[in-house]
Amino acid sequence: MRDKIRVAELFAGVGGFHLGLKRADAKFDIVWADQFEPEKKHQFAYDIYKARFPNTLISPKDITLVDKSDIPTMDLLVGGFPCQDYSVASTVAAGLFGKKGVLWWDIKDVIEAKWPEFIFLENVDRLLTSPxxxxxxxxxxxxxxxRTLSDLGYSATWKVINAADYGFPQRRRRTFIFASREDTNYHAEMKREIHRKASNIANFLKRLAPLSSSLVVQKITEIQNVNLNEFKSLAKFSSEFKVKNGFRKMGIMLDGQVYMADYSPKSKQPITLSEIIKPNSSIGSLYLNEEKLSKFKRLKNGFRTEKISKTGYSYKYGMGAINFPDPLDKPARTMVTTEHTVSRMSHVVSDPGNGRLRLISPEEAELINTFPEGWTKLEGVSDSERYFTMGNALVVNLVKEIGIEISKIISNESEKSEFRSGRKIDYITH
Known part of the structure; x- marks a missing residue:
């Protein structure tokens, strides 16, 4: 059994992974973190993280500029990375990255440099169908x-998880990815099971991390198989690969072979907004005047239209109406970074003390993400910056649940006697 599980945290925000893993098991030791907010002069998230975890080595540097070889050795790499453009651009210069997807390739560079045994990543649910x-x-x-993880020597499992299904106070759907290195016991166990039970992969998928041990999978659709090895180079893969309707909500990738399916969970009773929203808020700016009320009513109404893509493809586009105000007997919707503004996705609640319509407070936003109340309150950090961090944050106690499972998996691994560097990928000719 291991006394410590060394963790490096990318795109650390205000410490959702850190806090959740520590709640799961004290053995998780965050040895290094990086937090940099592009286009922000004030690095408020870094300031909050540093204040809450003063003993953690955290870099405020743009990850694209970090020398990956300087990052401490780790057992587990974690991060909630932006979902943008992951294409591999093949030009006369060869090997150039997609302009917006550079952050994924920095994760790849960290894996190549440090080759952690396990990787735990989070992204938006639409990642599975993107672009x-x-x-x-x-x-x-x-x-x-x-395909990148496979080429680097990893298997991977994933699941789209709605935090409210676990009893938490937010209907936040996110894709969680858990990858294991090819020389781990966990990887070997999955390989044996896939080969031994090829005809019963559905039941195998139900009990795979992330979170199959805690969330009961009630129903699963027919298994789909995808071969990621059909293209020789990653560049050709990027330019030609597609999956009808995208990837399913859960699956496993092993040796470039994907088995996936949609699933329905047996949900737990969630915490509702009525247990979060405090009566008679004293923050006057949260309450709606007539002008804001009128704008919100218009924004919350649904609409439908037809759009034409750049390639001439015609498709219907629209948004349904949003409850106004948000019902207190349900968990919150997915929070956004602009909760303090008059926008379609901002929450509006009826204050349970006086019945007046208002926005949620920064403290209520923290509690919806299961952070401690006041976690982001720091001298020099504005309320708008506090909302921004919570719109980008994880549901901490969901990370805790997954962390408990990951801790058990890693604890079953024997200590590696020496550090081994990972595989390298040539983006064009691999």
């Missing part, structure tokens, strides 16, 4: 991620 079913290559971006 979208209305585009020519649905599922390409997630396919590139899985």
């Amino acid at each position: 979208g079913v209305t585009k020519e290559q649905p599922g390409r971006d997630f396919g590139v991620i899985l």
Whole structure:
């Protein structure tokens, strides 16, 4: 059994992974973290993280500029990375990255440099269909991620998880990815099971991390198989790979072979907004005046229209109406970074003390993400910056639940006697 599980945290925000893993098991030891907010002069998230975890070595440097070889050795790499553009651009210069997807390739560079035994990542649920079913290559971006992990010597499992299904106070759907290195016991166990029970993969998928041990999978659809090895180079894969309607909500990738399915969970009773929203808020700016009320009513109404893609593809686009105000007998919707503004996705509640319509407070936003109340309150950090961090944050206690499972998996691994460098990928000719 291991006394410590060394963790490096990318895109650390205000410490959702750190806090959740520590709640799961004190053995998780965050040995290094990086937090940099692009286009922000004030690095408020870094300041909050540093204040809450003063003994953790954290870098405020843009990850693209970090020398990956300087990062401490780790057993587990974690991070909630932005979902943008993961294409591999092949030009006369050869090997150039997609302009917006550079952050994924920095994760790849960290893996190559440090080759951690396990990887635990989080992203938006639409990652599985990105760049979208209305585009020519649905599922390409997630396919590139899985293919990259495979080429680096990892298997991977994933699941789209709604935090409210676990009893938490937010209907936040996120894709969680758990990858294991090819020389781990866990990887070997999965390989044996896949080969031994090829005809019963559905039941195997139900009990795989992340979180199958805690969440009961009630129903599963027919298994789909995808071969990630059909293209020799990663560049060709990026330009041609697609999956009809994108990837399913849960699956496993092993040796470039994908088995996946949609699933329905047996949900737990969630915490509702009525247990979070405090009566008679004293923050006057939260309450809606007539002008804001009128704007919110208009924004919350649904609409439908038709759009034409750049390639001439016609598709219907629209948004349904949003409850106004948000019902207190349900968990919150997914929080956004602009909760303090008059926008379609901002929460509006009826204050349970006086019945007046208002926005949620920074403290209520923290509690919806299961952070301690006042976690982001720091001298020099504005309320708008506090909302921004919570819109980007994880549901901490969901990370805790997954962390408990990951701790058990890693604890079953024997100590590695020496550090081994990982595989390298040539983006064009591999």
